[in-house]
Amino acid sequence: MYKGLIQKEKNLSVIGLGYVGLPLALALAKHFHVIGFDINSDRIELMKKQIDPSCELEAADFEGRDIEFTHDPEDLRRAHFHIVAVPTPIDDHKTPNLSPLLSASRTVGKILKQGDYVIFESTVYPGCTEEDCIPILEEESGLKFGEDFKVGYSPERINPGDKEHTVEKILKVVSGSDKPALEEIANVYGQAIEAGVFKASSIKVAEAAKVIENTQRDLNISFMNELSIIFDKMDLDTKEVLEAAGTKWNFLKFSPGLVGGHCIGVDPYYLLHKSKEIGYNPQVIVSGRRINDTMPSFIAKRLVQMLTQRNKNPNASKVLVMGITFKENVADIRNSKVIDVVKELQQYSINVHITDPLASPNEISNKYNLTLNDAPSSDYDAVIVAVNHAQYTKLTMDYFKSIMRENPILLDIKGIYPRPEANGLLYWRL
Ligand SMILES: NC(=O)c1ccc[n+]([C@@H]2O[C@H](COP(=O)([O-])OP(=O)(O)OC[C@H]3O[C@@H](n4cnc5c(N)ncnc54)[C@H](O)[C@@H]3O)[C@@H](O)[C@H]2O)c1
Numbered sequence: 001m002y003k004g005l006i007q008k009e010k011n012l013s014v015i016g017l018g019y020v021g022l023p024l025a026l027a028l029a030k031h032f033h034v035i036g037f038d039i040n041s042d043r044i045e046l047m048k049k050q051i052d053p054s055c056e057l058e059a060a061d062f063e064g065r066d067i068e069f070t071h072d073p074e075d076l077r078r079a080h081f082h083i084v085a086v087p088t089p090i091d092d093h094k095t096p097n098l099s100p101l102l103s104a105s106r107t108v109g110k111i112l113k114q115g116d117y118v119i120f121e122s123t124v125y126p127g128c129t130e131e132d133c134i135p136i137l138e139e140e141s142g143l144k145f146g147e148d149f150k151v152g153y154s155p156e157r158i159n160p161g162d163k164e165h166t167v168e169k170i171l172k173v174v175s176g177s178d179k180p181a182l183e184e185i186a187n188v189y190g191q192a193i194e195a196g197v198f199k200a201s202s203i204k205v206a207e208a209a210k211v212i213e214n215t216q217r218d219l220n221i222s223f224m225n226e227l228s229i230i231f232d233k234m235d236l237d238t239k240e241v242l243e244a245a246g247t248k249w250n251f252l253k254f255s256p257g258l259v260g261g262h263c264i265g266v267d268p269y270y271l272l273h274k275s276k277e278i279g280y281n282p283q284v285i286v287s288g289r290r291i292n293d294t295m296p297s298f299i300a301k302r303l304v305q306m307l308t309q310r311n312k313n314p315n316a317s318k319v320l321v322m323g324i325t326f327k328e329n330v331a332d333i334r335n336s337k338v339i340d341v342v343k344e345l346q347q348y349s350i351n352v353h354i355t356d357p358l359a360s361p362n363e364i365s366n367k368y369n370l371t372l373n374d375a376p377s378s379d380y381d382a383v384i385v386a387v388n389h390a391q392y393t394k395l396t397m398d399y400f401k402s403i404m405r406e407n408p409i410l411l412d413i414k415g416i417y418p419r420p421e422a423n424g425l426l427y428w429r430l
Pocket of ligand 1: 015016017018019020021037038039040043054085086087088100101103104107121122123124156157158159160262263
């Protein structure tokens with residue numbers, strides 16, 4: 001397979017060109033002929049014009065790449081090595097929503113040929129590739145797994161907004177349905193990934209490795225969030241405590257914060273689902289999730305307490321929330337927990353203004369029925385800096401005071417700013 005691909009006698013396809021699929025497709029297109037497929041024709045039209053709809057890549061990143069973009073599944077027939085990178089969200093009941101993954105498996109199954117490879121990249125629970133996806137590939141193609149086609153799983157570790165750890169620079173875990181498949185898959189990815197590949201012993205091991213990477217992060221942050229609740233009650237500054245503890249060689253450096261987005265706050269539910277299915281009810285994972293999910297209401301409640309401490313009536317207060325994306329330096333607002341903070345504040349009848357240098361006003365309006373202001377106005381009773389976008393790091397206490405009424409309150413959720421000396425401003429961080 002690798003030989004055919006590198007000699008361009010065979011083609012590679014990437015199905016689902018989002019935050020994961022597009023950078024990967026472009027990296028592979030430095031070496032192979034790539035057919036980039038997405039069901040969203042608007043996104044495909046933008047990519048044809050060298051525009052990344054997810055706003056992560058520049059036009060220069062498309063230059064000189066051997067890639068064609070299409071939303072016609074028939075084009076996938078010309079490919080032999082298919083990589084699936086579609087979303088794996090959760091539903092309203094926080095259980096895995098496999099519809100995009102199963103639908104993409106159906107699309108690939110319809111065009112699958114003898115000798116083809118299918119590699120899944122989407123984050124799933126251990127067993128999903130073999131139990132959920134392969135049967136669809138067999139059913140749609142009429143081919144036999146193992147004999148007629150091979151499968152692999154290679155989880156993605158890309159970190160949107162991070163210009164340093166790009167896809168080629170992150171060691172990639174690969175796995176295959178048998179030894180020869182693993183070698184072929186490792187060779188293909190190894191060609192494009194400068195950091196190299198790690199060969200996992202099985203598809204299930206690779207699936208489990210990915211899901212625990214993010215679950216571990218979720219749990220570590222939940223511990224920091226719990227500490228920040230405890231220390232807040234004791235009037236202790238959590239950041240100062242963590243700085244002191246962090247001087248020990250084996251103290252792990254995490255900080256409290258809102259856990260949103262479509263990875264860290266979502267992936268643990270995939271592991272939870274599988275665990276429950278096989279008869280074990282996880283305790284630690286569930287409590288970590290619960291703590292992280294309660295942080296928006298904790299923050300809103302603390303602000304209301306501070307407003308009353310400063311003799312401000314919450315339902316006559318005007319509050320500015322700076323940053324609405326799920327994390328710093330990205331435009332992505334999906335599953336942003338700042339939205340939950342805003343909705344909580346609105347429940348207290350607080351008049352909330354929102355600004356963000358990266359988020360799309362249309363998306364905010366369509367998805368959450370909220371208005372994004374172009375710029376801050378003035379006369380705020382409090383300001384919440386919710387996201388540590390690069391644009392916010394240089395702002396000063398004088399600036400915050402200039403946009404607030406008397407008795408100003410600043411909530412620096414991510415602890416971006418040095419704790420101000422007594423200057424009339426009530427400062428609080430997690
Ligand atoms: N974004 C991240 O930081 C990140 C990191 C590591 C792993 N992951 C995982 O990678 C997977 C993809 O995530 P993403 O962030 O790239 O998602 P995304 O929402 O950015 O992009 C997914 C793309 O797939 C397309 N799509 C949806 N259904 C399709 C189908 N049936 N056929 C073809 N195209 C389809 C969508 O139109 C979209 O362009 C998920 O499983 C996610 O958990 C994401």
